[in-house]
Amino acid sequence: MAAVRTFTLPHYSAYPVQVALFRDVKNAEYLRSQLLAANPEFDYAFLDAAMILTPTHLSAASFLALHAFLNSTHKTRTPHSELVFRLSPNNNIGESYKTFGITQSTTSLIAVKLPIKADGSIDSSISNESVSAHLGAVVEGQSVELSEGIEELGDAAEVHRIKKAYKITCAKGGKKGAKGINGDAGKKDDRSDIESVILGTIALKGS
Template sequence: MATVRTIVLPHYPSYPIHVCMFKDVSNAAFLRSQLLEANPDFDYAFLDAAMILSPQHLLSAAFLALHCTQVARAKTRTAHSELVFRLHPNNNIGESYRKFGISDKTSALIAVKLALKPETTAQVVAEHLGEHVKGESADPGEALEHVGMWCDVGKVRKMYKLEGVGEPKKGKRGAIVNGNASDMDERKEMESVITGIITLKGS
């Protein structure tokens, strides 16, 4: 059985968000095929974990997906495809899936289930994903603090065009002025800009 963490957004308390993380996944091609076939049993947002920087990054897109679905402003077919779409900085739906969704070679993934129906419980999600995802379930943590642990920061920086954001500043001769800047500081600065980009796209 997969480990599931559930987050309830204050704006949408009736629609909890169930999150699972997996590493060493060996059947990403099968999972992707179920999405392409629009199999309702696999109506999830399957995300490439390398492209998710932090919990706030993920939840910003999840909030917009829920909001746009509820107010009939969604650009895609389902709330889960809307989540993938909302992660991307532009309006190309296909590109959103290519960059943030899983590929046949994905080995670390984040699965998100928006509980739009009362019967979509954490237990149901845990059992279904535990049965069908061939990989090792990882605990996202009580507050999803481990979301982002497999992020490729370079890829995310390139995707959102964040050259220079969160990087140590250099002096005239190329010396690092802020040489002790931590990875956490870098991510926080990037996160702030990224969530702004996602919010502006949704406005």
Template sequence: MATVETLYLPHYPDYPIYISFFKNVSNAPFLRQQLLEANTAFEYAFLDATMILSPRHLYAATFRALNDAVHTRLKSRNIHSELVFSLSPNNNIADAYRRFGIQDSTTSLLAVKIPLSNHDITAESVSKHLGGAVEGESVAFGEEALAGVTDLKALRKVYKLDSGNKGGGGKKGKKGAEVVVNGNGVGSGKDERAEMEGVILGIMALKGT
């Protein structure tokens, strides 16, 4: 059995969202192949957890995917692929999967299940399925778990955050917004992550507007 967090977003209390986090995953190629083969038993958003900065980062993408599904505005195949797409700063779905989705090399994995109208899917059924399908260590999802695996350098690159090269200055983001994170180029722990989070959530919100 896997540890599963059940999330209800305030605007959509009728839609449970099931989240599981795994470390030391050893069968990512198998899991990725199930997605490529469109195996209905594996209808999840499988995310490389190194590309998730915080729970709020994931929740923002989840809200956008669920909101678009409810209003029939999906740009991808289903709500799970839409969640992956919602994390991306651009409108390239293939790039979103390459940057945020599970890869053969993935060892830290987030699995998100949004059953929408299928009320037979429960936290218990998700826990049982993932517990048998994922070869890895199931751990509680949260700030602490992510802090140990997030690749801050990769996130800065993907979201085009200015790492603060000597001389300062910002980088122009979407719609001319200036994006500057940690202007002195030196890591500052929780403050840096909080600053990055604010900018990343803003970039995600602007996409497609």
């Protein structure tokens, strides 16, 4: 069994989202091959955790994907491909998968399961238990226990790669304090500024 956390999105409490985090993943190539083969048992948004800055970054894209399918404004074939697409600043789905999706070299993995079918109806067969059992059986990696706020989803973020993907050339640094501009406080403030740019970018794309 994998550690899976359930969270809900604003206005869509009837559609609980299941999310799991894995470190030291050994079979990313296999998982990716199942996605490419369109194996329905592997219908997830498998994301490279290095490209997710914060929990809000992920939940915003999840909201946009769910909203798109519930309102028939989606651009891709499945809710999970829509989530990957919504993370991207551009409209190229292939580039979205290349940048944010699982690759052969992915070692930190976020798996997201949306409770909605391609026709927009709710998938009542999806539960925390079913997702936990399946991911525990197919992902070869260390399952990470997520807190209620799922803050751990940003632990593997590679900020320089994320800034490059969103073409963020600079971000306001943190204020000098007890730990200095290069200390933990500065890094936290810098990440908050980057997050604001990202959220604005994906919201504008989804409008």
